[in-house]
Amino acid sequence: MSWFMFGALMLLFEGPLFICNTPSKDVAVWHRLKLVESAARRKNLLAFLGANATRKVPQAVIIGVRKGGTRALLEMLNLHPDVVVAKAEVHFFDWDENYQKGLDWYREQMPVSLPHQLTVEKTPGYFTTGKASGRIHGMSSSTRLLLIVRDPAERVISDYTQVLYNRKERHKRYQPVEEILIQNGKLNVEYKAIQRSRYDIHMATWLSLFPLHQIHLVDGDALIEDPLSQLQEVEQFLQLPPRIKASNFYFNQTKGFYCLLAAGHEKCLDQSKGRPHPPVHQSVLRQLCLYFREPNQNFFRMVGRTFNWC
Template sequence: MAALLVGVCLLCMQLHMIICRPALSEKNYMSTFPFVNDEEIRKTSFKNVSHPNGTSQYLPHILIIGVRKGGTRALLEMLSLHSHISAAESEIHFFDLEDQYKRGLEWYLDQMPFSYPHQLTVEKTPAYFTSDVVPERVYNMNSTIRLLLILRDPIERVLSDYTQVFYNHKQKNKSYPAVEDLLLKNDELNTDYKAINRSLYHIFMENWLKYFPLKNIYIVDGDRLIKDPFPEMQKVERFLNLSPQINVSNFYFNKTKGFYCLRDSGRDRCLHESKGRAHPQIKPFLLGKLRDYFHEPNKKFFELVGQTFDWL
């Protein structure tokens, strides 16, 4: 017993300001994460010292891992409508950037929002999905974490990717090539273009499935989330075992912006003006090349995850 007490004291000294999360009843905890075991509960039960109001910073229970220009910000904002969700506002890039990762889990914990014990903490960084090193690092932090991956038609994602970079240059009064100049090389599709490579979903998914089973990952249909967000958010709620709080009245179509905005407790809010920008029009022959190129990669992805999307 004395040796055990000494061990506990040494552990507390090493963790500094991190203390154990108050014990949750098995019934309440397992209703949120039905497949975790006692070892994993202990592994993910660290938090910063509580504030007097009962809130603390917890390591994330949920990660939105990508994909870039797939609708991650919209998904995070919609998920935040739920009272049991506490979301980190900024992209932390903890797992994909070496300088951030070297700071350790205590630093990562300090970046989390303050939340109540009944809330689930979520962080989103779209770059996680396409990074080679992130899946293993996330697994080492929490092997039972829930992962949300939002994807769009790969061609739409390519054009959205281009649009963002184009406007980023424009805001800095810098020139940027026309989309055709980047998509084509010697009259053939430029498969070295990063925006195209990021849309080869099966390659990155294979890496994630080395560490996480499909039951840990929910793939959100980004195209459907844009067109009709409520049904998609119902599915997300069910995957996370959240009580059904998000409802159709939380969404309204903004004709000026051309996409759905949110209504929460009588307050209306829309995504930043940088969202929903019109994509460049490309010539039919180039669109055909993109469709031909992504046909097989899309099929491989569908086979990998056991479901299909309207991309073929």
């Protein structure tokens, strides 16, 4: 690289670019690229990277579960220099109108990556959409799948909480959670949030196409308490070199959960994450726990591990 080129890059990045301690010039530039927010600067950087930078369909997909911590998992994975992530939920495999646009359209929704990097997309609706497993398998039978799960009863309440806040923000009427969950004195098992928490039913669909060793389960409750341990397991599953460290996390006392640190930059999930749940009558929670007892045991047998759920 000429001194002129080096100086131009210094101006482009508005700061020093350290290349000597990185495996290659391209990787060093890419590390900086992941921190650049300006679209114009991104375009200039990609031009510098040249033909090495391409868009690929994801080799790994976070398939769910909804309200399980998929956004947190994606942002934490993005700390890894060998990972690039699709920032928005693409809904390619679960929405017919997007799937009909074809694989080339899907590829264009992915971030630009270098040859050695892993592209990851997350759309939590995939797990509970019957068509999604076959469509992903049709794209590539070797796609690695990440499924983050949490206590299904808690997930139901979290699902309701999101709807509740959305309706409040739009000044729309809403029903108390008890009125939705209990109808005619019985648990409303047809409620969509309850059906989404039937992990055993949905997992059977995925296991009919993908071997269990191709699906990694992330403990959503443990991700909140000890994110590093979960991310280290994900690194191993994705066959990534260990790069995410304890120094990448700090506990935010105000928010009540871990935030991220990378290259001197801090990042916390937005205010829609970690919202407090509305109070729920204990009798309703007991009915939820009782209902999920057998489905949970079925799920545990399927995946060969147990979780500390009610």
